[in-house]
Amino acid sequence: xxxxxxxxxxxxxxxxxxxxxxxxxxxxxxxxxxxxxxxxxxxxxxxxxxxxxxxxxxxxxxxxxxxxxxxxxxxxxxxxxxxxxxxxxxxxxxxxxxxxxxxxxxxxxxxxxxxxxxxxxxxxxxxxxxxxxxxxxxxxxxxxxxxxxxxxxxxxxxxxxxxxxxxxxxxxxxxxxxxxxxxxxxxxxxxxxxxxxxxxxxxxxxxxxxxxxxxxxxxxxxxxxxxxxxxxxxxxxxxxxxxxxxxxxxxxxxxxxxxxxxxxxxxxxxxxxxxxxxxxxxxxxxxxxxxxxxxxxxxxxxxxxxxxxxxxxxxxxxxxxxxxxxxxxxxxxxxxxxxxxxxxxxxxxxxxxxxxxxxxxxxxxxxxxxxxxxxxxxxxxxxxxxxxxxxxxxxxxxxxxxxxxxxxxxxxx
Numbered sequence: 001x002x003x004x005x006x007x008x009x010x011x012x013x014x015x016x017x018x019x020x021x022x023x024x025x026x027x028x029x030x031x032x033x034x035x036x037x038x039x040x041x042x043x044x045x046x047x048x049x050x051x052x053x054x055x056x057x058x059x060x061x062x063x064x065x066x067x068x069x070x071x072x073x074x075x076x077x078x079x080x081x082x083x084x085x086x087x088x089x090x091x092x093x094x095x096x097x098x099x100x101x102x103x104x105x106x107x108x109x110x111x112x113x114x115x116x117x118x119x120x121x122x123x124x125x126x127x128x129x130x131x132x133x134x135x136x137x138x139x140x141x142x143x144x145x146x147x148x149x150x151x152x153x154x155x156x157x158x159x160x161x162x163x164x165x166x167x168x169x170x171x172x173x174x175x176x177x178x179x180x181x182x183x184x185x186x187x188x189x190x191x192x193x194x195x196x197x198x199x200x201x202x203x204x205x206x207x208x209x210x211x212x213x214x215x216x217x218x219x220x221x222x223x224x225x226x227x228x229x230x231x232x233x234x235x236x237x238x239x240x241x242x243x244x245x246x247x248x249x250x251x252x253x254x255x256x257x258x259x260x261x262x263x264x265x266x267x268x269x270x271x272x273x274x275x276x277x278x279x280x281x282x283x284x285x286x287x288x289x290x291x292x293x294x295x296x297x298x299x300x301x302x303x304x305x306x307x308x309x310x311x312x313x314x315x316x317x318x319x320x321x322x323x324x325x326x327x328x329x330x331x332x333x334x335x336x337x338x339x340x341x342x343x344x345x346x347x348x349x350x351x352x353x354x355x356x357x358x359x360x361x362x363x364x365x366x367x368x369x370x371x372x373x374x375x376x377x378x379x380x381x382x383x384x385x386x387x388x389x390x391x392x393x394x395x396x397x398x399x400x401x402x403x404x405x406x407x408x409x410x411x412x413x
Contacts, residue, residue: 032117037069150174
């Protein structure tokens with residue numbers, strides 16, 4: 001390959017499959033193209049599992065191409081069955097629109113909106129899906145899909161093989177996704193659809209539909225699904241999903257998530273989730289043998305992209321103060337407790353369990369017995385400890401659970 005966009009796409013490990021890589025390269029060499037990725041809006045934030053796709057949109061911009069962000073106001077009403085074992089909760093229009101508004105904040109942080117040539121376009125597929133005439137849609141679009149072929153796609157086949165329910169509504173999702181690509185090709189001159197490898201079948205449907213309906217060349221490209229060296233699912237922690245919106249997952253927690261990356265995943269994640277050049281990453285691994293220093297670089301660079309350089313530096317200094325010093329920073333994950341609860345004599349075991357710092361009182365008890373819990377950096381060995389206002393320094397109490405988990409408990413009135 002000669003095209004810089006496709007070369008970097010491949011060298012970073014973003015490229016899994018393409019419908020016709022050679023032809024796509026010809027188009028990319030001739031002119032700036034438009035490509036889209038679709039995001040369903042089932043929550044008020046995307047989580048880190050969607051970040052690889054956003055980084056690909058960012059790479060498109062870097063090489064002069066225009067990203068289209070499709071927010072599925074229409075398809076979210078149905079739910080993509082890909083990788084799902086059960087039908088998703090059906091949301092109301094008002095909930096979906098609220099989620100769309102919130103999700104847009106992440107794209108405005110990560111992508112560049114200053115250059116008109118590469119400025120991202122937001123589209124909502126409710127614009128065309130909500131106006132469909134069912135009979136007309138079946139005659140014009142449905143005629144191009146066979147049930148025989150639809151049953152071969154993994155999103156359908158796996159659910160049926162497991163004898164798990166698949167509604168007719170979900171079965172139609174792949175047709176609607178193909179129709180999205182067709183609409184964007186027709187209205188926005190969109191040439192490329194990008195998605196995770198589990199979307200391959202749906203993407204091919206779109207390419208074929210465009211060819212049949214408007215005799216136009218288009219392309220599909222997938223990125224690999226991220227598998228962690230540990231076998232765990234990307235973006236899941238003991239506390240739940242790693243959300244991209246700061247109100248759901250603080251910049252410090254986000255920094256810490258990357259700092260805690262498995263040693264075996266560090267190089268891959270530096271390529272996936274930072275803007276460091278691939279050859280620069282190779283040189284880092286040749287020069288730096290301390291994997292923990294490389295993890296800090298990963299945490300700093302990844303956090304900088306989402307939360308900005310100041311937040312990244314602040315998170316690093318907070319971590320140093322927490323792990324290396326004896327003080328504590330107000331930038332740690334914060335849990336609030338009412339002064340009235342402290343005054344009535346809440347036990348530490350109850351507080352740890354109620355606030356989900358530990359999963360249960362028995363786990364908290366085992367933690368204390370094994371010298372795994374500290375209050376304000378002092379080891380605690382009294383499992384009958386009752387929280388007292390004197391435990392709080394300027395209304396704050398630091399609880400350390402093991403070596404890497406730290407919480408700031410704040411008294412409120």
